[in-house]
Amino acid sequence: MDLSDPPVTALYFDGRSSRARPVMLSVADGKLVTCGEDVERRDALAVLRLSEPLGHAPRLVTFPDGAHCEVSDDAAFRRMLARSGQRDAPVVRWQFSRTAVAVSLAVLVACLVLAHEWLLPRLARQVAERVPAELATRVSDETLAMLDANVFGPSQLPVARQQALSARLATLKQADMPTVRPQLLFRQGRPMGANALALPSGLIVVTDELVALARNDEEILGVLAHEMGHVSQRHGLRLAIESSAVGLFAAWYIGDVSALLAGVPAALSQARYSRGFEREADDFAARLLVLNGIPVGRLADILERMDGPPEPLEGGSRTGSEHSRSPFAYFATHPLTAERIHRLRAAP
Structure with missing residues (x-):
């Protein structure tokens, strides 16, 4: 100088x-x-x-x-x-350097997207697979208690009808498939409407409105087979665990999932399954229905009515799209139902 x-x-x-x-x-x-x-x-x-x-x-x-x-x-x-x-x-x-700052931001966004779309789901799956059966049962009981207090009402379905559906479900063959032993519970859906939902322990809650909407038992079995797919893949736990990324990494690294699962009931009551989870559950249901000689179209038929215009029931109550406007959207219309119906009807 x-x-x-x-x-x-x-x-x-x-x-x-x-x-x-x-x-x-x-x-x-x-x-x-x-x-x-x-x-x-x-x-x-x-x-x-x-x-x-x-x-x-x-x-x-x-x-x-x-x-x-x-x-x-x-x-x-x-x-x-x-x-x-x-x-x-x-x-x-x-x-x-504006260029360097812009590139750094782009790399950061790409890393966040990669972590959310690839890393987080894989870690959630590993953690969900480590959850002991007793913890899954506790989470399911707490979730059911929360829903009974805020959503559901006592079932008005005759006990004989409940027992008949439970017995029919128990007869389904599951050869060469991940075995799921579900237990059916019946409730009035109220804002949830016509639907069924699976809890992590294998409990499947069936609403009176779903039974009334179905034109035959094979349609109900199709919905239950779909929910069994969610249980088999532990979708409920995985979805709830993904909603707490910090707790997920701690649970995966330390190996203690009990603290993480404390918030699962609330997460389960507000979440919605992803497109990938719904496809996995539909594929499970299709294989199970074919194995038992039930047309896969039965599930597509009832999904179409659940997602379509509401149908009147006895006493003037309605089912179908009415529940999609409730705050409990997780239990209402599943995402991309039209796409799911198309895939099911195309299944062999």
Whole structure:
């Protein structure tokens, strides 16, 4: 640098006292020249430690003997260093580059999307598979108690009818498939309407409205087979666990899932299954129905009516799309029902 170039003002601290001395900084022959009251020194740029710029905070120049300078005009100081051939570290330069900032943001967004779409579901599956049966039962009981208090009403379905449906479900063959032994419970759906839902322990709650909506028992078995698919793949636990990413990583790393599962009942009562989960449950149901000689179209038929215009029932009550407007959307119309119906009707 030419010494005629304007120097940069700074405050000099000798490292032994708190006294600040005004000095002028310049660069000559690869050295930082510091001149001021009782101060005159030349130090090679290579031995100096420069702090990173932090907003409007002074830039610090630390000398080998512990002394340092505070430079307020960082822009002028950087220009002076640049003209001498001295450059900040790449990470410091990138902070002042719009292109580098934009690329960094794009990489950050890509990493977040990758973590959400790929890493989080896989960790949730690993954690869900570690959940002991007794914990799954506890979570299911707590969820059912919450729903009984806020959503469901006592079933008005005759006990004989309930027993007949439970017996029919128990006769389904599950050869060459993950065995699921569901237990049926019957409730009035109220805002939930015509539907069934699976809890992590294998409990499947069937609403009176679903039984009334079905034109035959094979349609009900189709819905129950779908819910058995959710149980088989532990979708409820996986979905609830994914909703608590911090707790998920702790549970996966430490191996203790009990604290994480404390919030599962509330998560289950508000969540909705993803497209992937619904497809897995539909595929499970299709295999189970075919194995038992039941047309896969039975499930598509009742899904179509559940997702279509409401149908009147005895006493003037209605089922179908009415429940899709309730706050309990998780138990109402499943996502992309039209796509699911198309896939089921195309199944062999």
